[in-house]
Amino acid sequence: MQQYYKKPFTILAVFLGVFFCLWLAQTSIQAEETDSVQEVTSTVETSVQSTETDTVQEETSTTETSSQTEETDPVQEEAGTVEEDGTLVIDENNTDKSKTATDLDENKETEVTLEIPSGETYRADVVLVMDKSAYSDVDNIEAQSKALLDSFMAKVETGNYSINLGVVVFDGWAHDAYSLSQGLGDVVTGLVNVNADTYDSLLEAIMYKFNSDSEYYIGGSNTETAVRLANRMLAADTQTPDQNKNLILLSDFESYIYSGPITINGETYEMAPVSKNNGHYTLASLEFGSSYSSWADLLSDWESGAIQSRDDFNTNCFMRWGNEGASWSNFWNNIYPGGMPAELAGITESYFQYLMDTEWAITQTAGDNYVNGNDISLLMTYEALKESYERGYKIMAFSTSHDGTDGENYNWNQYLRNKPMDFLEQIQNDFNAHIYGRTSTDSDIDNWGTTIGESFDDINYNIEYLFEEAELTDYIGDDFDLVETAGTCPFTLKIGSQTLTPISLGSDVWAFGSLIEKDGEQTYQYVLTYDRSEEMFVLQINVPVKVSDPLRLSYRLLLTADETGDYPTNKLASLKYTTEWNESFREYFEVPYVHYEKEVPQEEETTPSNDESESQPAEKAVQTAAAVSQQKSGVQTSVNGFTAFWMIIALAAFGGIVCMKKER
Secondary structure, three states, X not given: OHHHHHHHHHHHXXXXXXXXXHHHHHHHHHHHHHHHHHHHHHHHHHHHHHHHHHHHHHXXXXXXXXXXXXXXXXXXXXXXXEOOOOOEEOOOOOOOOEEEEOOOOOOOEXXXXXXXXXXXXXXXXXXXXXXXXXXXOHHHHHHHHHHHHHHHHHHHHOOOEEEEEEEEEEOOOEEEHHXXXXXXXXXXXXXXXXXXXXXXXXXXXXXXXXOOOOOOOOOOOOHHHHHHHHHHHHHHOOOOOHHHEEEXXXXXXXXXXXXXXXXXXXXXXXXXXXXXXXXXXXXXXXXXXXXXXXXXXXXXXXXXXXOOOOOOOOOOEEOOOOHHHHHHHHHHHHHOOOOOOHHHOOOOHHHHHHHHHOOOOOOOOOOOOOOOHHHHHHHHHHHHHHHHHHHOOEEEEEXXXXXXXXXXXXXXXXXXXXXXXXXXXXXXXXXXXXXXEOOOOOOOOOEEOOOHHHHHHHHHHHHHEEEOEEEEEEEEOOOEEEOOOOOOOOXXXXXXXXXXXXXXXXXXXXXXXXXXXXXXXXXXXXXXXXEOOOOEEEEEEOOOEEOOOOEEEEEEEEEOOOOOEEEEOEEEEEEEEEOOOOOEEEEEOOOOEEEEOOOOOOOOOOOOOHHHHHHOHHHHHHHHHHHHXXXXXXHHHHHHXXXXXXXXXXXXXXXXXXXXXXXX
16 A cells, blocks of 8 residues: 555656756746847947937037038128128118029939029119299109109019109198199008009199199298108108119209297197298298308208207297288198197287297397208208118209309309208218209219209119129039039020120130220120139129119039938028119028938848948847847747646646556
């Protein structure tokens, strides 16, 4: 019996020992797999860190290279910068121009084109400021202004221009003539676009006349208020560049009314048509005397503040009573904002006379700085035109007055000690104004002796041509090379629809167009010089560029870079030009970019390319870790199955032994 019990237990012990050995083998395999996974994980982390380090180093290198490049690149001046030669750097949109680049072709080439103007509609604003006072040359002004309107219509019909016109008319006060002529009242309609639908109404505005029956007539002459209204109209248009805005002032400049404060019965009204009197006359008068014999002294004291500091400087009188009170009633009832103030409603002609004899009897005491209405009117007109100039507007003035040396027995300018003519010469010098006049004398005014029609020709010229001469400079981008073919010019120049034939003037220098004389020497209309060392070129434009005949310069570039990205075709391109008004400006073109997409070659499924292995180490390592993990899972399953199999065998054997024992 004891032998029967010993045998089964011996067999069971053997089987348990085998099972224990199998369990140890499985544990060893798991530990080995864990080490393998950790090793792969470590490889992934190391690879990712290495990749990140390489990226940072690459970015640092790129930043340093970019910084070094910027130090050697041309510098673009900020708007408002004045260069050594007096050239003013201005906003890039003032001159209509463009720079474009086509998409890269299969050879990685692009065609770059600079265009001046860019083919868009050229915008211009003009305000005619027309003196409709009694002694102005009204009929001639109106006839020539109609001819100017007709010339604008002809330009608009070509489709190349958009011209806005404003018409200011003035006697002792300024008005928007378009509003008055259309029955809109004394409001400011502003600039009106010239076209077939507006032509008749604009012509009516030009022909509008003041007369004693008009509800807006007050008489006298006030150039200062008229210029300020023109400035207001021009400033309201924010789409037209300021340098394309023109103010044309047509007057005899025998102005003696201005806008200023007036005190009536102890109440001060800030804006009214006022002037000076001296108690001898019962109204403000043009012939009222002055202590200043020269315009230069008058302007000097004005700019120093000596005139304005006088106690009696703002002691003004209302300009005059006029035709049975028309001046007074028309201004306060029809022009003054809100209508006549209640405290002034009861003023009769006799009471007005009383004011002239008492409150306004002596506006200034005789002596130094004694000024009359004409003095102040010209000074305030000077200030208004200064504002026009500082905004960038072109100023033209045509004087219908005489300067006293052309055989006239008597004229106002001579009586006023030539101050109106000296005023015109001053604004010519200070504000680059173009001054015209009908007399031919020894005056220093440049365009003296011209007619109104001839002066209007200059306005048309200013609108038709962008500039007199220019210099176009272009620096090619670092990632591009100029495409060249031996023996040919790599640049194409078109004026309007005509392609000009290049003429070689030597190594990397070409001329276009015909020979002309400039500064006493023979040269070509256009000369282009290419600098290989700097990879830049300069196109010298020696003739005016007309709006209707755009200049187009084209060339091809080859992209040398080989990575996906957007590339600027140039570092900078600028246009430095001189206008008919002897003003010099520099503007910058926008920089066009082209996109390059690098082609990635198709890869075989079983053999990854070297590029992929190098560019995606982290991804590959992750894939390897996943494979090992999958392998581990298979091994684990196999071991677990093997163990279960022997456990079943052991249990079956044990059960058999027990059964054998019972049978015995």
